[in-house]
Every structure is written in C-alpha cells, then in structure tokens.
Amino acid sequence: MVICLSANIVKTALVNNNKKNKPVMLVLFSSPRKNGYTKKLLDSFLSAAKNEYDVRIIDCYKLMPKPCIHCGKCETADLCVFDDLDEYNALLNEAEALVFASPVYNLSVPAPLKALIDRSQRYFSKRFSLGIKPPIKKHKKAILLLTCGSNDRSGFEIIEKQLSRMFTIINTELFGKVSIAETDKIKDTTECERQAYELAKSLADIV
Template sequence: MTPELDTPIRVLCVAGSPRRTGNSTAMLDACIGGIEGAGGVADRLALAEFHVHPCSGCGQCSSMGQCVVNDDMHDIYPRIDAADAIVIASPVYFAGVPATLKAFYDRCQPYWARRYILKVPPREPRRPGALMIVRGGGDPYGSECAVTTTRSVFAVLETELGALLDIEGPDLPGEISGHQGALMDAEELGRRIAALA
C-alpha cells in the first residue's frame, strides 16, 4: 500500500549485531538520523534486546500461516508488517550474518509460507530496502553470503534491496568512528530511503 503523501514514512531499522553498541549499530543510528531529518519515522529494532529463537523447521506455518514458536518474535511481526521500508545493519560473521540476525531471518518463514503455500497475494508495491554491512576484513570470503541471504529474505518480505553499504575495516567496538565517511554515507542512505518509500 502506498502511504498518503502527508503520512510520515515508517522505516523498520534492524540492528542485527549481538553487540548493543557496535559498529553496525552506529551505522544504523546515523541512518536513523537521515530518516528523521527527511521527515520519516524510524522504528529502531535492536535484535540483541530480544529473545528470538531459531526456526524449528516444524512446518506449522505452512498450514497456519503463523509461527508457533512462542517468543519475542511475535512483538516483531507487527512491526515488519507496519513498515513502508526496511533497513538492516549487520556485522559479517564468518562471511555471513550473525546468529542474532539469522534467527530473525529464518523466523520470516511464515511470510514465505503465506505467499507460496497458502497463496496469499503479494504486497504491492514492493517496499524499498537497504543493507549496511560492517566487517573487520582480512577474511578472503568477503560479504557475498551476507548480502545474498538478505536478498533472499527481502524477496519474501516483498522488499527491494536498492542500497548497499559494505564497510571493511572496523573491528573493535567504536572503531567505526574512524570511518566518518561511512557514517555520512549511512545518514545519506537514510535520507534517500525516506524519500523513496
């Protein structure tokens, strides 16, 4: 659904790191500054503050359309549904995303089940989406897996991955402050996504 022109754009901003004040979360907060500066509403979701269990693969969402695992994810589903756009910020862990974020991704399986098993019509138009990655670097396997996994989940969430920031170098918490250009890019990304949505 396209929001009315005078309705502020609501952007779900997901911090995927298990660190509450890590490098990727600082990128997310810079992005939130951009979203709010452009008149949007940022719904900041720090996954490290929630208990989201892994998907158990029980398959019950394929018949019920809902997840039966009883945890904080049920507070998160309505926030996903209410979003006009989605931004994910994450570190790279072993070339992919950390378990905090992967659990969130896997628990999006009910969206897949509703669309492809239960044949619920797709959300139109697709939402704008963005991914911001931070990685220490030095690993020869890069960040491709983290990007591909996010693309796969975004497809199920009917969200278009239209912007990608991939910052290599910051490792210890706080090291992102030595990458002011990256933080400025994150703020600009926020401005752009608020304008797009």
C-alpha cells in the same frame, strides 16, 4: 549500504509529533556492541532518516528469536508455533522501509538475526502452501549497513545473497547499502558514515 538493528524491546526512536503521518521504518540492529562501528553507521543513517520516518528499532540480541524448527505449522495456517515474533511481524507488515544493521560473523550475520531471517519461512509457506499472494502486501525498500573486522568483503556478498531470498517473499527490494571492512585496523570511519547519511537522505527524498 547495509543496516541491521535490534528487537525484543521494540522501541520507538527519533519520533516527533507527526509520527502518525509518517511511513514506518523498521530497523533490525544485530550487534552485541552497542557503541561499535555498526552503531556508528546506523546513527549516521538515522540522523538523516528520522525526519521523514517513524523509526522503530528492534535489538536482535535482546529479542533472541527462537530458531525455526520446521514444524510445519505455518504450512497449515497463517501463524507460527512460537509467539516471540508477533510484534516484529506486525511491524514488518506495516513498514515501508527495512534496515539491517549488522557485523559479519563467519561470512554471515550473527545468530540472533540469522534466526529472524530463518523464521521468514512463515511467509514462504503463506505464499506457496496457503496460496496467499503476496504474503506481505506493503512494498518495502531495504537498506543494508554492514561492518567486518577483516578486509575480506565476501561476507557482505553472502549476506546480501541470503537476504535477497527473503526479500523476494516479503515484497522488498534492496535500495542501497553501506559497508565498512577492516574495522580491526581502521579508526576513521567518517567517509562511510557520510555515505550512510547520504543514503538516508536519498531514501527520504522518495517518501
């Protein structure tokens, strides 16, 4: 199953009084449509996850990360030349669950999320240039929430492959995914939303 969410304004969502005792779930939401099919999948997932996790949502379109410029700064020190992702990186290091909620654009993710993925170069450099193993200590479970307007599912496979490279360096394993194809035609996504809900329940069961 697949998920992606939002950044820039990192907001705490669906939190109760016991949030300090809960593991952090970082959601990266990467759709410009705030009430589209991707959001429906995410809402269903979070309705089951909110009771077990301290959910933090980043809207990638609000964050608009700067692209990696391959300046080499992260090869000499554990930092990035840009500070726009400082809060995101702090949450990434703290999180135990990582959710990507995104539509498919040209067989990949939209530009804001792609920039975020590319900026994980910082952790490749931390591992291979600075020799810090692992670059991120806390292990994470990842969820993918993906949607696509056409019936071509190859974009889902390409995105999963892209993220698998990132996961190897940020101490993350794919736990599950939910995807909806052909959203240009279909109207009823109830079954996929149910799958997202059940996926969240299965993740909550192992907390």
